[in-house]
Amino acid sequence: MAAGILTRVSQALRGPRLVGAVLSGHGHTLSTAAAAAKPPAAPIDDTGETKILNFPLTQPDFFRLSELYTIKDLFEARVHLGHKKGCRHRLMEPYLFGSRLDVDILDLDQTAEHLQRALNFTAHVAYRGGIILFISRRRQFGHLVETTARECGEYAHTRYWQGGLLTNAPVQYSPGVRLPDLIIFLSTLNNVFQPHVGIRDAAKMNIPTIGVVDSNCNPSLITYPVPGNDDTPATMEMYCRLFKMTINRAKDKRRQMELLRGISASV
Amino acid sequence: MAGSRLEKFGTVFTRVRDLMRAGVIKHEHKPIWFDVYAAFPPKREPLFEKHLRKVRKQTEDSVPEIFYKEDEIRAKFFEVYGNGPRAFELLKSNFVSPCQRFVMKYSELESRGDVKPEALFEETAKALLAEGVLLRKRGGPAQMATESRDPLLNMKLTEMLADQQRDTETETDVSEKRPQEADSTDSQSSSKI
Numbered sequence: 001m002a003a004g005i006l007t008r009v010s011q012a013l014r015g016p017r018l019v020g021a022v023l024s025g026h027g028h029t030l031s032t033a034a035a036a037a038k039p040p041a042a043p044i045d046d047t048g049e050t051k052i053l054n055f056p057l058t059q060p061d062f063f064r065l066s067e068l069y070t071i072k073d074l075f076e077a078r079v080h081l082g083h084k085k086g087c088r089h090r091l092m093e094p095y096l097f098g099s100r101l102d103v104d105i106l107d108l109d110q111t112a113e114h115l116q117r118a119l120n121f122t123a124h125v126a127y128r129g130g131i132i133l134f135i136s137r138r139r140q141f142g143h144l145v146e147t148t149a150r151e152c153g154e155y156a157h158t159r160y161w162q163g164g165l166l167t168n169a170p171v172q173y174s175p176g177v178r179l180p181d182l183i184i185f186l187s188t189l190n191n192v193f194q195p196h197v198g199i200r201d202a203a204k205m206n207i208p209t210i211g212v213v214d215s216n217c218n219p220s221l222i223t224y225p226v227p228g229n230d231d232t233p234a235t236m237e238m239y240c241r242l243f244k245m246t247i248n249r250a251k252d253k254r255r256q257m258e259l260l261r262g263i264s265a266s267v
Numbered sequence: 268m269a270g271s272r273l274e275k276f277g278t279v280f281t282r283v284r285d286l287m288r289a290g291v292i293k294h295e296h297k298p299i300w301f302d303v304y305a306a307f308p309p310k311r312e313p314l315f316e317k318h319l320r321k322v323r324k325q326t327e328d329s330v331p332e333i334f335y336k337e338d339e340i341r342a343k344f345f346e347v348y349g350n351g352p353r354a355f356e357l358l359k360s361n362f363v364s365p366c367q368r369f370v371m372k373y374s375e376l377e378s379r380g381d382v383k384p385e386a387l388f389e390e391t392a393k394a395l396l397a398e399g400v401l402l403r404k405r406g407g408p409a410q411m412a413t414e415s416r417d418p419l420l421n422m423k424l425t426e427m428l429a430d431q432q433r434d435t436e437t438e439t440d441v442s443e444k445r446p447q448e449a450d451s452t453d454s455q456s457s458s459k460i
Contacts, residue, residue, distance in 0.1 A: 053302075054302075057302060057303065057306040057307075058306075076360065088330075089318070090318060090319070091316060091318065093329045093330055094329075096329075096330045097333070098330060098331045098332060098333040099330055099331075099332055099333065100332070100333040104330070105333065113310070114310065117307060117309060117310065120307055121300075121303055121304070121307060124303040124306075124307070125299060125300050125303060128299045128303070129299070130299040130300065167272070181298065181299045181300050182300060200274055203274035203279060203313075203315075204270075204272040204273075204274045205270060205272070206270050206271065206279050206282055206283050206298070207279070208279055208280075208300050208304060209313075218318060220313065220314065220315055220316035221274065221313060221315055222313060223278070223279060223280075223304075223309055223313045224309045224313075225309075225311075225313075
């Protein structure tokens with residue numbers, strides 16, 4: 001039944017009954033229209049493949065990622081420490097708890113929730129065999145990010161970002177190159193404290209992004225921002241550990257589900 | 268593959284959804300993340316927002332300053348005693364600094380209620396002295412601890428050198444009369460130096 005609801009929702013998304021401009025600036029029309037539109041339910045194809053793909057989307061925390069961290073762990077890794085009041089970005093104000101003697105303190109309740117959504121999204125993308133790219137232009141943590149990517153079987157780019165890496169990929173690499181399905185920014189700024197070009201390029205190429213945004217970063221273009229500190233080694237190690245564990249968990253789960261399907265099919 | 272490169276209009280999701288609705292992106296080429304986003308959308312739609320210059324009044328309201336009741340005590344402590352006798356050990360998560368001990372003792376005495384509010388500051392300082400925490404007032408001499416200072420510490424090198432000078436002068440005058448005493452004092456002073 002859950003799969004039926006999901007196919008109905010996806011039908012509504014693709015169906016022609018949505019009212020609104022093609023490039024509407026607000027997504028609110030989408031959610032209300034999808035709820036309102038009720039086309040006839042499509043026949044559910046019962047092959048194991050779709051079941052494997054669709055069943056995890058029905059559970060709120062299929063990979064049990066909430067047990068990977070607690071708010072106390074975030075506090076002890078100093079995730080809540082932001083920059084000084086003068087460096088504050090206007091768009092980060094909703095995520096700030098307050099400022100203690102001019103040092104911005106991020107709200108860990110909000111951070112925990114955002115982190116949960118980001119990890120959940122990563123897990124589902126990894127479960128479906130998506131390519132994940134880690135980006136961080138902080139030279140202090142370049143090696144850490146690269147080893148993290150290697151240990152979970154994904155990709156990392158911690159060097160100078162050439163202009164057309166994503167936007168001109170068929171020319172710079174080869175015509176049939178596959179672009180990443182998710183980009184994780186462990187620091188959204190480049191070495192001159194400007195937003196990383198990859199954020200804008202990923203939005204241009206319709207690739208969702210997850211980013212650790214500090215109090216001096218711009219979170220508006222990032223799909224799943226995670227307000228948090230990006231300067232302390234302890235914090236970066238914690239993020240890398242969390243993402244690595246999420247991706248490995250998701251891939252193991254996928255292998256497990258494939259095996260189960262293989263067993264049940266043979267039985 | 269077809270795409271829309273307008274990052275300032277709509278979100279990644281709305282653009283892909285509308286491209287699929289228009290038939291530009293075929294269902295077989297649907298991105299992997301599309302269903303995941305539909306099932307678990309983010310808390311805020313990732314719409315592009317311009318970074319306009321901030322309005323002063325709004326910022327003061329939205330990001331409050333964090334102050335605690337104990338900050339008054341801490342402010343007075345730092346004003347009177349400067350940075351405190353011990354450095355802050357930031358690597359220890361359960362570290363209690365002298366200032367924090369002062370604050371805890373102050374609140375304890377305040378809750379007990381037998382001390383007058385004006386005398387509370389002095390009482391706390393005395394109580395901490397009794398526990399062995401040495402507090403030095405800014406610009407003034409250190410408060411004496413209960414046990415007396417080792418007389419060795421009171422010896423100053425300049426004074427000792429001046430004494431030695433005087434001794435050598437008296438030696439030249441009185442060297443024939445008491446050579447041994449002069450030698451012994453010289454050796455003693457040299458060993459102490």
